[in-house]
Amino acid sequence: MTEQTQTVQDELQDLLGADDLVPQPTMDGLPTFWVPAGRIREALQYLKCRAPKPYRMLYDLTAIDERERRVRKDQPSSEFTVVYHLLSLERNEDVRLKVPLRAGQSSVPTITDLWPAADWYERETWDMFGVTFAGHPRLRRILMPPWWQGHPLRKDHPARATEMPPFEMSEERQWEWQEMMRFDPGQWGLKEQEGEFESMFINIGPHHPGTHGLLRIILQLRGQEIVDAVCDIGYHHRGAEKMGERQSWHTYIPYTDRVDYLGGVLNNFPYVLAVEKLAGIDVPDRAKVIRILLAELFRIISHLVFYGTLAQDLGQMSPVFYMFNDRERAFDIVEAITGARMHPGWFRIGGVAQDLPAGWDSLVREFLRYLPRKLKEYDRMVLGNRTFKRRTQGIGAISVEEAIEWGATGPMLRAAGLEWDFRKKRPYGGYEQFSFDIPTGTRGDSYDRAIVHIEEMRQSLRIIEQCLENMPAGPYKANHPLATPPPKERTMQDIETLITHFLGVSWGPVIPAGEAAVGVEGSKGNNTYYLISDGGTMSYRTRIRTPSFPHIQMLPMMCRRLQVPDLIAILGSIDYVLADVDR
Amino acid sequence: MNPILFHLLTIVILLAALLTVASMLIWGERRLLALWQDRYGPNRVGPLGLGQVVADIVKILAKEDWIPPFADKAVFQIAPGVILVATMTAFAVVPFAPGLAVADVNVGLLFFLAMSSMSVYSVALAGWSSNDKYSLLGSMRAISQMVSYEVFMGLSLMGVVIQVGSFRLGDIVLAQQRLWFALPQFLGLVVFFIAGLAETRRIPYDLPEAENELVAGYHTEYSGMKFASFFLGEYVGVTLFSSLVTTLFLGGWLGPVLPPLVWFILKTVLLVCLFILVRGSLPRPRYDQLMAMGWKIMLPLSLANLLVTGAIVLAREGAR
Numbered sequence: 097m098t099e100q101t102q103t104v105q106d107e108l109q110d111l112l113g114a115d116d117l118v119p120q121p122t123m124d125g126l127p128t129f130w131v132p133a134g135r136i137r138e139a140l141q142y143l144k145c146r147a148p149k150p151y152r153m154l155y156d157l158t159a160i161d162e163r164e165r166r167v168r169k170d171q172p173s174s175e176f177t178v179v180y181h182l183l184s185l186e187r188n189e190d191v192r193l194k195v196p197l198r199a200g201q202s203s204v205p206t207i208t209d210l211w212p213a214a215d216w217y218e219r220e221t222w223d224m225f226g227v228t229f230a231g232h233p234r235l236r237r238i239l240m241p242p243w244w245q246g247h248p249l250r251k252d253h254p255a256r257a258t259e260m261p262p263f264e265m266s267e268e269r270q271w272e273w274q275e276m277m278r279f280d281p282g283q284w285g286l287k288e289q290e291g292e293f294e295s296m297f298i299n300i301g302p303h304h305p306g307t308h309g310l311l312r313i314i315l316q317l318r319g320q321e322i323v324d325a326v327c328d329i330g331y332h333h334r335g336a337e338k339m340g341e342r343q344s345w346h347t348y349i350p351y352t353d354r355v356d357y358l359g360g361v362l363n364n365f366p367y368v369l370a371v372e373k374l375a376g377i378d379v380p381d382r383a384k385v386i387r388i389l390l391a392e393l394f395r396i397i398s399h400l401v402f403y404g405t406l407a408q409d410l411g412q413m414s415p416v417f418y419m420f421n422d423r424e425r426a427f428d429i430v431e432a433i434t435g436a437r438m439h440p441g442w443f444r445i446g447g448v449a450q451d452l453p454a455g456w457d458s459l460v461r462e463f464l465r466y467l468p469r470k471l472k473e474y475d476r477m478v479l480g481n482r483t484f485k486r487r488t489q490g491i492g493a494i495s496v497e498e499a500i501e502w503g504a505t506g507p508m509l510r511a512a513g514l515e516w517d518f519r520k521k522r523p524y525g526g527y528e529q530f531s532f533d534i535p536t537g538t539r540g541d542s543y544d545r546a547i548v549h550i551e552e553m554r555q556s557l558r559i560i561e562q563c564l565e566n567m568p569a570g571p572y573k574a575n576h577p578l579a580t581p582p583p584k585e586r587t588m589q590d591i592e593t594l595i596t597h598f599l600g601v602s603w604g605p606v607i608p609a610g611e612a613a614v615g616v617e618g619s620k621g622n623n624t625y626y627l628i629s630d631g632g633t634m635s636y637r638t639r640i641r642t643p644s645f646p647h648i649q650m651l652p653m654m655c656r657r658l659q660v661p662d663l664i665a666i667l668g669s670i671d672y673v674l675a676d677v678d679r
Numbered sequence: 680m681n682p683i684l685f686h687l688l689t690i691v692i693l694l695a696a697l698l699t700v701a702s703m704l705i706w707g708e709r710r711l712l713a714l715w716q717d718r719y720g721p722n723r724v725g726p727l728g729l730g731q732v733v734a735d736i737v738k739i740l741a742k743e744d745w746i747p748p749f750a751d752k753a754v755f756q757i758a759p760g761v762i763l764v765a766t767m768t769a770f771a772v773v774p775f776a777p778g779l780a781v782a783d784v785n786v787g788l789l790f791f792l793a794m795s796s797m798s799v800y801s802v803a804l805a806g807w808s809s810n811d812k813y814s815l816l817g818s819m820r821a822i823s824q825m826v827s828y829e830v831f832m833g834l835s836l837m838g839v840v841i842q843v844g845s846f847r848l849g850d851i852v853l854a855q856q857r858l859w860f861a862l863p864q865f866l867g868l869v870v871f872f873i874a875g876l877a878e879t880r881r882i883p884y885d886l887p888e889a890e891n892e893l894v895a896g897y898h899t900e901y902s903g904m905k906f907a908s909f910f911l912g913e914y915v916g917v918t919l920f921s922s923l924v925t926t927l928f929l930g931g932w933l934g935p936v937l938p939p940l941v942w943f944i945l946k947t948v949l950l951v952c953l954f955i956l957v958r959g960s961l962p963r964p965r966y967d968q969l970m971a972m973g974w975k976i977m978l979p980l981s982l983a984n985l986l987v988t989g990a991i992v993l994a995r996e997g998a999r
Contacts, residue, residue: 410962483963484962486964659965660893661963
């Protein structure tokens with residue numbers, strides 16, 4: 097048991113007593129405790145408000161369907177488990193609280209009054225598992241459409257269309273469903289009439305040039321002013337978490353690429369790190385540096401899209417073309433190394449898929465020479481533009497407190513002024529070896545978010561340069577039986593290795609039972625994969641905590657009392673991807 | 680030649696030329712923007728991609744002429760016509776070369792201003808009759824933008840009028856034989872050019888259609904040839920403003936060696952390219968910023984220009 101687990105355990109034990117607090121050891125070493133449903137609010141409130149160096153961020157909230165789980169040593173029995181993941185920025189520590197729900201018990205008290213960010217998380221958990229949150233103001237479908245039957249992440253819900261009756265879209269059904277999509281302001285607590293003023297409700301999206309994907313925002317307007325907004329998400333929901341439960345540990349890697357589809361291998365990163373933690377694999381140095389090299393390249397690739405589309409959203413046509421051009425050059429490197437461009441799925445459990453090709457260094461070196469010059473040019477073209485400044489400065493400003501309260505991470509949090517970056521605060525995958533700075537803003541507005549993104553590209557270039565100069569020699573994959581595909585050198589020499597290799601390739605690796613969550617600094621914020629293995633070839637539960645989800649939840653708060661063009665400026669500066677919101 | 684026949688011929692040629700120019704501008708704009716944005720633009724159909732113009736026209740003519748069921752049908756159909764008619768009629772007073780104008784009337788400039796105001800109706804009616812919230816917001820923006828920018832658009836030209844003492848465009852060109860008005864009326868030129876951007880609703884003043892906010896603004900519901908009419912209207916408008924700037928500030932057809940008509944076309948084309956370059960480089964201000972700029976900066980500027988010009992002209996008269 098680590099020191100931090102002991103501290104928080106003592107604190108919670110003082111509060112709840114030893115009976116109501118059951119610690120659970122996990123592979124990630126994250127302090128995990130079981131708390132009964134009746135006392136969870138008390139525990140959370142203590143951790144948020146009263147604990148010394150409090151856990152102020154609700155980092156994640158989800159559930160586990162435990163009904164088919166076999167390996168549950170030292171855990172209270174439950175049918176469903178609600179999991180709260182809190183983060184303390186002051187302690188730089190996390191705590192995970194689990195609430196067991198036994199048969200017939202399917203309700204926990206809401207914490208929406210404690211954390212506004214809990215709103216969407218609780219809706220999602222209800223939507224996916226059918227766990228109700230007593231007292232939640234609007235507990236309704238969020239990712240699934242309103243007519244959906246059942247709760248998809250329950251183990252008894254089919255995972256494939258072929259397990260369900262054939263889908264038919266009849267004329268009546270179409271009208272019925274369309275009618276269900278109609279926006280009713282009353283349902284969302286919005287008043288149509290205020291005094292003698294009647295508001296106009298305008299539907300932005302799901303198909304709209306300014307929403308960067310399938311996002312529906314319903315605006316309540318008074319003239320040009322936004323009174324309130326309601327976000328409707330789920331149009332890009334593809335069941336990435338459910339897919340994790342029916343793909344082998346190895347074959348799930350390409351699915352992760354597509355969660356934040358601009359981030360490429362940045363999505364592979366937390367996933368393979370979590371699997372490696374479960375399997376106890378140590379990754380060789382060369383693989384670590386290759387991973388970091390590619391991850392930082394993808395950070396630049398993703399940020400260039402952000403930069404270009406932000407300018408585009410503000411009506412500046414050209415920068416997006418220049419930046420996509422630069423992005424293409426980065427893709428050339430990715431392509432030379434991995435053979436793919438946007439979604440290489442290049443990381444493997446225990447390393448990467450292949451060694452770097454001959455000549456990779458000259459490609460990278462050329463890019464390192466090329467991009468800084470262009471970034472300087474864009475500073476003048478975009479950041480220096482007076483209209484650009486007038487459109488973004490002071491727009492959508494959030495304070496550090498608000499950011500923490502709503503679970504904002506990444507550039508959103510840093511633009512508000514807090515230096516918080518997993519690469520520095522909790523170095524993973526070898527980042528502790530690199531020197532780079534964490535850029536921060538001061539006002540937390542759209543302009544600062546742009547500045548932070550752009551400065552991060554420069555820092556990424558620094559990291560890439562260090563990768564280039566210090567690429568270690570050695571293997572690119574761990575010599576471990578669970579590394580996938582397993583090393584093949586000796587398979588033709590001895591039968592044991594051959595059998596292990598054969599099983600590892602055909603079934604996929606069998607990862608020891610356990611739980612691990614690993615978070616990384618993605619391009620848009622903190623991205624965490626929380627994996628539960630039941631000792632099988634597939635994950636028992638894959639939870640993907642993405643940064644875009646809480647960021648989009650903040651949108652109504654950010655755009656109130658502004659105008660429609662400001663909403664677009666805010667959307668452009670949040671840097672979200674709908675696949676990352678809906679998964 | 681019979682003067683009536685001559686006039687008819689001028690009108691026909693002018694109309695044909697305008698429509699050709701406007702549709703060619705679609706190609707021109709796309710190619711130029713592509714050039715500035717490090718890409719190719721349409722280059723596949725025919726030499727230099729020029730066939731794209733024909734392909735676009737054929738495509739757009741073949742499209743279903745669809746009117747949304749919730750629209751006000753009559754007004755919906757009239758609206759796109761208004762803009763085309765208004766901008767093309769305004770060309771009647773533009774002198775392309777000595778004696779080559781459909782009607783070089785003595786209120787030419789006023790006629791132009793009147794006609795360009797007419798295009799507001801097109802946008803307003805289109806947005807209103809579409810019966811769509813985006814269109815409504817778009818046309819609301821368009822009306823307030825165009826009406827307020829028209830105020831100083833007219834005023835910015837008065838400096839020229841005071842110097843020449845005539846509203847006739849032909850006279851204005853001839854008055855520039857010694858010096859183009861671009862120099863003494865530089866302020867007027869800048870203000871008029873900006874007003875022209877606003878009147879033609881092009882980036883940075885494309886708020887009425889502001890793609891990222893209002894989908895397509897006032898013409899969201901339009902498709903096929905009606906949509907094309909708005910597009911053509913916009914391009915004819917760009918050409919109109921370019922030729923007006925040429926006439927009023929850049930000496931119209933005046934120039935050495937080359938024939939007058941060539942000079943006129945050359946100057947106009949350069950200005951059209953400037954319009955496109957502006958589109959390729961500037962972001963769009965917010966609605967209130969646009970209005971503030973109009974009323975707080977442009978209007979005082981044009982008034983100052985008017986006062987100073989008037990004072991100088993009066994002082995000169997007095998000295999004489």
